[in-house]
Amino acid sequence: xxxxxxxxxxLVQPGxxxxxxxxxxxxxxxxxxxxxxxxxxxxxxxxxxDISWNSDTTGYADxxxxxxxxxxxxxxxxLYLQMNSLRTEDTAFYYCAKDNGRAAAAGTAHFDYWxxxxxxTVSS
Amino acid sequence: xxxxxxxxxxxxxPGQRVTISCSGSNSNIGSNYVYWYQQLPGTAPxxxxxxxxxxxxxxxxxxxGSKSGTSASLAIRGLRSDDEAVYYCAxxxxxxSGRVFGGGTKLTVL
Numbered sequence: 001x002x003x004x005x006x007x008x009x010x011l012v013q014p015g016x017x018x019x020x021x022x023x024x025x026x027x028x029x030x031x032x033x034x035x036x037x038x039x040x041x042x043x044x045x046x047x048x049x050d051i052s053w054n055s056d057t058t059g060y061a062d063x064x065x066x067x068x069x070x071x072x073x074x075x076x077x078x079l080y081l082q083m084n085s086l087r088t089e090d091t092a093f094y095y096c097a098k099d100n101g102r103a104a105a106a107g108t109a110h111f112d113y114w115x116x117x118x119x120x121t122v123s124s
Numbered sequence: 125x126x127x128x129x130x131x132x133x134x135x136x137x138p139g140q141r142v143t144i145s146c147s148g149s150n151s152n153i154g155s156n157y158v159y160w161y162q163q164l165p166g167t168a169p170x171x172x173x174x175x176x177x178x179x180x181x182x183x184x185x186x187x188x189g190s191k192s193g194t195s196a197s198l199a200i201r202g203l204r205s206d207d208e209a210v211y212y213c214a215x216x217x218x219x220x221s222g223r224v225f226g227g228g229t230k231l232t233v234l
Binding site for chain 2: 037044045046047050059061062095100106107108109110111112113114115116117
């Protein structure tokens, strides 16, 4: 059974940093691209970032480009999101999501499994 | 303001057929696959439809997807009370070079 478990969320002040983790199990982690998707409380979904199976390719939403960095450790079956210079508008549930393929391909990639999310609250 | 436009709400009675629309442009729906996700209350989203009309294993054939030009639709037939959820459409956007979602449609089963 595919399982994705996020951790690392919490309350942080604007301008500070936070690192999210996602522990994956139940599938061959290094065969698939991975994503982060966020959802502000009571709002819709927003794709944040993706990374290919071998970390060669990454992508970011304009809203986080230059501030967030996605990475993965295939030996540890883990995905990460380093979030710097956090803003109040980054407050959201952050979901780790598995891609259906290796490359996070532009038109065909989709999120076939999701974690339960971790809440990040940016507030002074 | 979402790139893909969905009605904020939809409703139907048990057994009815309901359709949820998703409107985009040539840079997203018009030239790429469409995906649909279901988010039940208090849970993470779940993939419902991929590549316009394909269903993952375990998703009943009551759910179907279609696309015409720059719009897509999700149809649910034989509506059930446990279909109450928020439904999101998604696609790749060539102009933005990013993945975009609709704002979500909250489906109520009366």
